[in-house]
Amino acid sequence: MTEYDLTTVTAALSRRDWDDSTDGEVRFALVGLGWWTREYVLPVLTDLDACAATVAVSGTASKRESVVDDWDRVETALSYEEFHEGVAVDEYDAVYVCTPNATHLDHARAAADHGKAVLCEKPMEATPERAAAMVDACERADVPLIVAYRMQTDPAVRSLRTAVRDGLLGDPVHVHGHMSQRIGDIFPDGNWRLDPDLAGRGGSVTDLGIYPLNTTRFLLDVEPVSVRATASSDGELFAEIPDERASFEVTFDDGTVAQCFASQNAEFSAGLEIVGTQGSLRLAPGFFDAETQRITLTRDGERHSVTYDPVDQMREEFAYVAHHLLRGEPVDPTGAHGVVDVATIDAIYDAAESGERVSVDTDPDPAE
Structure with missing residues (x-):
């Protein structure tokens, strides 16, 4: 390399x-x-x-x-x-x-x-x-x-997606992803993300864990099959949710395994690393787009890094959506794609409660 x-x-x-x-x-x-x-x-x-x-x-x-x-x-x-x-x-x-x-x-x-x-x-x-x-x-x-x-409309992530799919890393083997922040510092008076009636079953996996989960799906074009997880909450701010901190493992349909961590009460940090049969790729801090980004590529024992100032991801997202709508072209990611993440998150909470590996139902029945 x-x-x-x-x-x-x-x-x-x-x-x-x-x-x-x-x-x-x-x-x-x-x-x-x-x-x-x-x-x-x-x-x-x-x-x-x-x-x-x-x-x-x-x-x-x-x-x-x-x-x-x-x-x-x-x-x-x-x-x-x-x-x-x-x-x-x-x-x-x-x-x-x-x-x-x-x-x-x-x-x-x-x-x-x-x-x-x-x-x-x-x-x-x-x-x-x-x-x-x-x-x-x-x-x-x-x-x-x-x-x-x-993340899916960020030009850097889209560029990396093409490179990975063209075999830059060989065959993907495993993924490491994490995202954490102190939500109490951001919202000292409380926030709906910690209210199960508004957020769903939890706060850390639902709000933060979805980033490494979906970015992995996007970069590798894989679908989740099963999950394992642990979760715990100790702080008073997190009394209503089970996941002040959570770790989860996702097995995908091509055999790739992702190990991820998410917390609403830990140091501001994020990153994603993909390891393949011929190399590895690390993006940090990745999901926090206001920070200077670093991409590190390792292959055949050689390591190379590059830093860059990210684009405004919301600007890219709205521009991408608007232009595709104006051209009458299909716009990704679709709702069907999003359902899979919600189903996977649901399975993660089931796995954390049961202590067992849980299969992901990617085709749930619609609510009435």
């Missing part, structure tokens, strides 16, 4: 591998105006040529009114009830859903009823059955359902 080989692999770290020359604009209704929408989504939608935010939807009047006041293109503020009833339906073309997990289905179903494409934050829902019901709703309405896995 020479330095030139690594340069070839990393040459397209910030270059889009899809056609972004389409004319037109997709107008988004933003459903849910929490910190992520206000701090990470609205800023990137101010100057993207292919899309814009035009409608703000929230259950809190002050939030939606402040967004209309602060952002020029956002001219309409709606309550959730008004959005569901179809008020101002002609003022947007697609819907971005960024609310607590257990509420995604209701908002996505309403968007589908209005004939609008849906971009839904991950995880899709709190249960596999409700995630499957979202897929059904959008299929019946014949509208696209896209899950907002920002």
Whole structure:
């Protein structure tokens, strides 16, 4: 392995591998105006040529009114009830859903009823059955359902995906992934991610563990078969969830095994390493896109590293989705893809409770 080989692999770290020359604009209704929408989504939608935010939807009047006041293109503020009833339906073309997990289905179903494409934050829902019901709703309405896995539209990750699939590492053997943060420092007054009624069965695997899980699926084009897991919670902040910290092992359909760790109460850290028969690839901090990234490639006993400043992943995600919608092209990752992650997370919690290996049901029955 020479330095030139690594340069070839990393040459397209910030270059889009899809056609972004389409004319037109997709107008988004933003459903849910929490910190992520206000701090990470609205800023990137101010100057993207292919899309814009035009409608703000929230259950809190002050939030939606402040967004209309602060952002020029956002001219309409709606309550959730008004959005569901179809008020101002002609003022947007697609819907971005960024609310607590257990509420995604209701908002996505309403968007589908209005004939609008849906971009839904991950995880899709709190249960596999409700995630499957979202897929059904959008299929019946014949509208696209896209899950907002920002790693999948990051040019660097897409470049690495091509290299890995072209045999850069030989045959994948095992994966190590981790992601952790101190949620109490981020949200000192508490947060819905620690409320099972809103988040689902847990907080660390659901919110953080999904990153190494889905990024592995994307890079290797594999599907989970079975899982093992452990989880524990000691702190008062985590009294309602089982996974203040969790470790889990996922066996995929090609035999690759991923070992992952997630915690909402540990040092701010993340990374992903793929080990193959001919080499290894490490991305760190990986899932935290505001940090300088380092890619380390080891092959035949030689190690090479490169650092780079990442793109704004939310900008890439919305640009990618908007251009594909404008061109009438299929948009990945689909809802069906997202259901598999929700089902895998559900199996991880089952495995942590039982102490046994649990098979993943990748085709759950939709909830009523």
